[in-house]
Amino acid sequence: MRLQWIILGITATLLAGCVNEEPKQPTNVPTNVQTQDVLGAEPHYEPYHPTANSDYQRNGQQYQVVRDPSQFSQVGYASIYGTESAGNMTAIGERINPAELTAAHPTLPIPSYVRITNMMNGRMMVVRVNDRGPYVQGKSIALSRATADRLNLMPTTRIKIDAIQVAQDGSLSGPGTVGSNFIKQSYALPGRPQLGAGPMGTPVMENLPTPENALPVQQPSEPMQPTMPDMALKTPEPETAPQAAATETVPERGFLVQAGAISSQDNANKMLNDLKNQFGVPGRLQPYNGIYRVQLGPFTNREKAVEIQGRLQSERNQASMVVAP
Missing domain, CATH: 3.30.70.1070 (Sporulation related repeat)
Structure with a gap:
């Protein structure tokens, strides 16, 4: 009897040492939602990196890479990387460019795509996850400066992360596709919302690319018809x-x-x-x-x-x- 209690105690200790539990994922994805246009990176099929998707340990914590992102959703906060990290190497051997629509996540497969939603203003964008991190307490994902600017994110802005799964045939699925109508043009990037100065005095940039100023609408060249x-x-x-x-x-x-x-x-x-x-x-x-x-x-x-x-x-x-x- 005493031996059984010892075995149970050892088992409980081993289970307690497993930290960084995966975010809980919904068992089903709703489909009866209103569709809206979502801009950003263009999701396309990419095989996972052969050496960057194994479980790993960092700073004494064990991280388990998500094996099936088809139902992955997570709510949290984002850190932002800018020019200070430009040129650094990502976990899959790419150079970091803060002007691109990219992100780093500790457990999502890389490379992959997610839809980021600013839960304060409802603004959405698609980003490509190509690096690991951030390893900062209270931060779920790291977003490039280009992404943060267009979503009008602040350090205290709550965000939602929804995975977009791309099949080899190019079809899209996952919670990030629900209610999304993806715009294919990479030039049609949304500028910041026209909100004026925020409660913290944050200025709003007006001249970022938008669908209105990225591509002029061609006007008909025919002369006006007579009204006879x-x-x-x-x-x-x-x-x-x-x-x-x-x-x-x-x-x-x-x-x-x-x-x-x-x-x-x-x-x-x-x-x-x-x-x-x-x-x-x-x-x-x-x-x-x-x-x-x-x-x-x-x-x-x-x-x-x-x-x-x-x-x-x-x-x-x-x-x-x-x-x-």
């Missing part, structure tokens, strides 16, 4: 036909294949109609501040979306992105 009655009867037909094709009724939800984004609505309509005719599938335009995203679908299953993505690559040599519902 006989002309008014003839001119609407060629102008309204492309628009009607782009706005046909399609299912509300499903897998989408985003084939491009164009600042000219006429060119976007032409591209959409060409793709719909070539592949015999539905499609739509989604406008965003003067940029028109060309999307095929929705499709009820991922296999069909991946098939169209493959045909875009093989038949038109055109890159695309599958977005999960």
Whole structure:
């Protein structure tokens, strides 16, 4: 009997020595949420680094790398790295660049992608996790200065980290995709929110790249049509036909294949109609501040979306992105 108590005591001691427990993850991901545009780094498939994803120990703590990030979510606070760390080597051998949309996390697989949400203003961005850290008490993740500026983060700002899992076929899943409509253009980075000076006197920068100033909207070059009655009867037909094709009724939800984004609505309509005719599938335009995203679908299953993505690559040599519902 005494021996059993000794064994139980040793077992309890060993269990107590296991620190840094993984954040609790939700058992299911809600899907009935409103979709919004999310900018930032473009998630694409990257194999995990062969030597940077093993469990490890640092400062007397044991860290267990997340094996399945498909349901990973975490709420906490972020540290920020700037020019002081520029040029340093990351855990996977890349040079740190604070101007890029990157992050460091102690246990997420690297490289991988997460959606960061500023829980004070609801602002979201996608960042690429390419390093380990931070090893600072009370900090869950380290974000580049570029990311922190665009999210308008302060040291006391509470954030949410949601993983985005990218399959080898390029399709996206995970809690970071719920309610997200990803913008493919790397130039369409959000500037800081127009909030004026914050409660701590923090100035707001006005001239960071935004969808409004990153790419000018092309204006039609045709002269204005006369307002005579006989002309008014003839001119609407060629102008309204492309628009009607782009706005046909399609299912509300499903897998989408985003084939491009164009600042000219006429060119976007032409591209959409060409793709719909070539592949015999539905499609739509989604406008965003003067940029028109060309999307095929929705499709009820991922296999069909991946098939169209493959045909875009093989038949038109055109890159695309599958977005999960």
